[in-house]
Amino acid sequence: MTRGSICRTICEAIALRRAAPNCKAPRTKIHALVCRCLLVHFVACFLLVPVGQAATAVDASSYLLMPTVVRGEREIDWHSGFGSSGLAVANEVDSVLGLGMGVTDRWLTELEVRYRRVAGSGTALDAAEWENIVTMAEPNEWPIDLGVALEIELPHDAREGILFRTGLLLQKEVHKFQFNFNVLVGRYFESAQISAAQLEYQGQVKYRYSQPFEWGLQAFGSVASPNQTWTGYEQQVHRFGPTILGRFVLPGERSISYNAAALFGTTSHSPDRTVRLQLEYEF
Amino acid sequence: MPKRRDICIALTGGLLLSASAACVEPEFIIEIRDHKFIPAELRIPAGKKVRIVLDNQQETPEEFESYSLNREKHIPPKSRVTLFIGPLDAGRYVYEGENDVGSDGPALGVILAQ
Numbered sequence: 001m002t003r004g005s006i007c008r009t010i011c012e013a014i015a016l017r018r019a020a021p022n023c024k025a026p027r028t029k030i031h032a033l034v035c036r037c038l039l040v041h042f043v044a045c046f047l048l049v050p051v052g053q054a055a056t057a058v059d060a061s062s063y064l065l066m067p068t069v070v071r072g073e074r075e076i077d078w079h080s081g082f083g084s085s086g087l088a089v090a091n092e093v094d095s096v097l098g099l100g101m102g103v104t105d106r107w108l109t110e111l112e113v114r115y116r117r118v119a120g121s122g123t124a125l126d127a128a129e130w131e132n133i134v135t136m137a138e139p140n141e142w143p144i145d146l147g148v149a150l151e152i153e154l155p156h157d158a159r160e161g162i163l164f165r166t167g168l169l170l171q172k173e174v175h176k177f178q179f180n181f182n183v184l185v186g187r188y189f190e191s192a193q194i195s196a197a198q199l200e201y202q203g204q205v206k207y208r209y210s211q212p213f214e215w216g217l218q219a220f221g222s223v224a225s226p227n228q229t230w231t232g233y234e235q236q237v238h239r240f241g242p243t244i245l246g247r248f249v250l251p252g253e254r255s256i257s258y259n260a261a262a263l264f265g266t267t268s269h270s271p272d273r274t275v276r277l278q279l280e281y282e283f
Numbered sequence: 284m285p286k287r288r289d290i291c292i293a294l295t296g297g298l299l300l301s302a303s304a305a306c307v308e309p310e311f312i313i314e315i316r317d318h319k320f321i322p323a324e325l326r327i328p329a330g331k332k333v334r335i336v337l338d339n340q341q342e343t344p345e346e347f348e349s350y351s352l353n354r355e356k357h358i359p360p361k362s363r364v365t366l367f368i369g370p371l372d373a374g375r376y377v378y379e380g381e382n383d384v385g386s387d388g389p390a391l392g393v394i395l396a397q
Binding site: 070071072073102105138139140141173175178208210211253 | 332344346350353354355356357359364365366367368369372381
């Protein structure tokens, strides 16, 4: 039994239970169904599915959204992440390929497709995504640079529904340091699996040492679970670690940027280790 | 104990004051003609935020790109774009323009903070 089917069964049982006051079905039957589902879930958790697998069901390819837009610049963006949580847990690789463009001085739009590979179950299309970033002012015009992100994600698995994600992107430059902090709220609609708003954060501090080589720290996290917007610390996802970044300028207004990080999870629901890499070809 | 309305008024006043303060930075203009930045060397006060207006008088687009200033900007033909720079430490900050394949190289410029 896969994790997806377990979740689906439990969701169906919960939906039945919620509908119980209005339905004619005897409560004992619903109670028995819920108990059976919970029993199946616990057996699966302890015997079939290693506990840490939930930990790696986190998008390992997460990357930092930036409130900067260059008009007319097009980019081919590839980012990938490898998440692992020990030998007993299936490793997971998420990869995203995107094509973006700075439509105006304030608006960047990007179309992406995401693939996910879980060890033992092969590679599969995970989602298609439309990402937009709108900046509110010119860099350094306000005390803190401010942008707004809006994403629409169509998961390949129709049971997941449609994800709308929005949030604030903050950036501040102090001498050679650049600070970024983003707060994002996502909500799945028409989803049989996720019922609560997802509250996430992203952060980065980097030292702008030179154009081809910058270094810093990155952090990604989520304080939500599929059924709760704010969960206890152990159910949250927190990952942080060192990062290196850089950009190589090529003739003809082209450039290649890279961004790599090794992230360490701090809770049981976070992948123990995530290695992420982002490459961008701008033209 | 201050009422919620008083706090709102104080916060709004503070925001308006900071917004008006943000409008008083000194302004400098760099013209772009014949793929050249004019003046090629611009002196600005160190330790002070400034507004730089890039006035592209060409029929072709131009770029303003500088790693040391952490800015990359596209300037459409016959248009103006505003940059907010600083406060900068005293020093020399190089920037360059469009670098097309086959051209003689990009236009170069320098901002001297002193």
